[in-house]
Amino acid sequence: MEALRESVLHLALQMSTYKRATLDEEDLVDSLSEGEVYPNGLQVNFRSPRSGQRCWAARTQVEKRLVVLVVLLAAGLVACLAALGIQYRTRTPAVCLSEACVSVTSSILSSMDPTVDPCQDFFTYACGGWIKANPVPDGHSRWGTFSNLWEHNQAIIKHLLGKQPAGRPLSGPRRRAASRTHLARPGKRTCLPRWKFCVSDTENNLGFALGPMFVKATFAEDSKNIASEIILEIKKAFEESLSTLKWMDEDTRRSAKEKADAIYNMIGYPNFIMDPKELDKVFNDYTAVPDLYFENAMRFFNFSWRVTADQLRKAPNRDQWSMTPPMVNAYYSPTKNEIVFPAGILQAPFYTRSSPKALNFGGIGVVVGHELTHAFDDQGREYDKDGNLRPWWKNSSVEAFKQQTECMVEQYGNYSVNGEPVNGRHTLGENIADNGGLKAAYRAYQNWVKKNGAEQTLPTLGLTNNQLFFLGFAQVWCSVRTPESSHEGLITDPHSPSRFRVIGSVSNSREFSEHFHCPPGSPMNPQHKCEVW
CATH class of the missing domain: 3.40.390.10 (Collagenase (Catalytic Domain))
Structure with missing residues (x-):
């Protein structure tokens, strides 16, 4: 028993003075606080509870003041860093002055x-x-942001239809349908300008035929x-x-x-509207006639119903849209x-x-x-x-x-x-x-x-x-x-x-x-x- 006691005391003395070389060992020893137990069950104390008090008492007044000063400076530095962090997080963002x-x-x-x-x-x-x-405009019962943007889109469509001969023409039935429906409008008196009704009616019926022109003019590919x-x-x-x-x-x-x-x-x-051949297939069964607005409307209704009836008992087609590209x-x-x-x-x-x-x-x-x-x-x-x-x-x-x-x-x-x-x-x-x-x-x-x-x-x-x-x-x-x-x-x-x-x-x-x-x-x-x- 006496030999064991001497061995333990010798071990404690060595451990209190040993300079650790490896990181793992350093982590192990540093993780043990005063009075903790090693895996073998032996409790080892590395310093006396009063050793810190004796160490502080042994310091001179100058040393004590320097220690206090260092502590205060460290606390001040931490406070400054915290304040800077808060200011960084809450600072007012820069003002954008671009056009x-x-x-x-x-x-x-x-x-x-x-x-x-x-x-x-x-x-x-x-x-x-x-x-x-923005009071309600003449000819309208309501007006809003959507209406304003839709009128902007109408003006673009009007411009595109007006320049058709100079631009890339619509091919085949699409050109005949769009142009004749656009021009064939009876002289019914209305508060709306004639061009707005014509453009709106054309877009409602043939919006996909107009779609390629509108997309190319307004919609960046990215x-x-x-x-x-x-x-x-x-x-x-x-x-x-x-x-x-x-x-x-x-x-x-x-x-x-x-x-x-x-x-x-x-x-x-x-995607199909950007392919002229595919688009012509869609409107291949619709033919408009000159100067007969009502007949053109009836022909388009019949055409639409045939397309709808053809979809019965078929799986939904995700390529078919219920809104045309210019719609707001x-x-x-x-x-x-x-x-x-x-x-x-x-x-x-x-x-x-x-x-x-x-x-x-x-x-x-x-x-x-x-x-x-x-x-x-x-x-x-x-x-x-x-x-x-x-x-x-x-x-x-x-x-x-x-x-x-x-x-x-x-x-x-x-x-x-x-x-x-x-x-x-x-x-x-x-x-x-x-x-x-x-x-x-x-x-x-x-x-x-x-x-x-x-x-x-x-x-x-x-x-x-x-x-x-x-x-x-x-x-x-x-x-x-x-x-x-x-x-x-x-x-x-x-x-x-x-x-x-x-x-x-x-x-x-x-x-x-x-x-x-x-x-x-x-x-x-x-x-x-x-x-x-």
């Missing part, structure tokens, strides 16, 4: 009414200036890739939100993610599980390559999110990832979904126009898509900032880029309507009035209230918020 930034700032300012408190009425704050400057990237960002953001839902069971959530992944993107135009709109098809964005909407104010990302995500980003969310609204959710109408949700999630949506039915049902209430149930699908689209686009923008860093701000606005995101979203919906048109819309339109598409969505957004510092209980920051997706 494009100044131009878009001017447009934003002219549409705003900065005298309005955004927490009281965000729609009027965002669109008050636009509404004052716009497809840029739009595809935005769509991928929105999908990713939507799926991130999907993973956080508390009301959905795991099996249904997994199937919902599979459906989101399977959504097919159609951007700009269908977008849609989701539940039977094809696809989202479609014609070239006509991939323009300002929805998207421009020179605009801040905050505006692009608030514009076309929200449109993408809106159409994506339609795959999971009160009707779209009933179709699976292959477009089949079948029950793929568990009953528990179906009931939870209905409970979540009742909140929106009640919320929008409390809005009214000229004393007439909005039908919250009739507009439910679009309201779900509006709210889900805004949420997905905002998350996608935040993901972009994390990846690429904060972008420059616009001058004179005094807004952060997060605030600019919501402002860009709201200004897309600036519009005016006659009382009669408003009444008709409340009865027939599945969309809520533009004003409520804005304030209904932002009042459900906690992020909006945070960025605009809206007090709890204010109109744009109600205590109770609705959320489905």
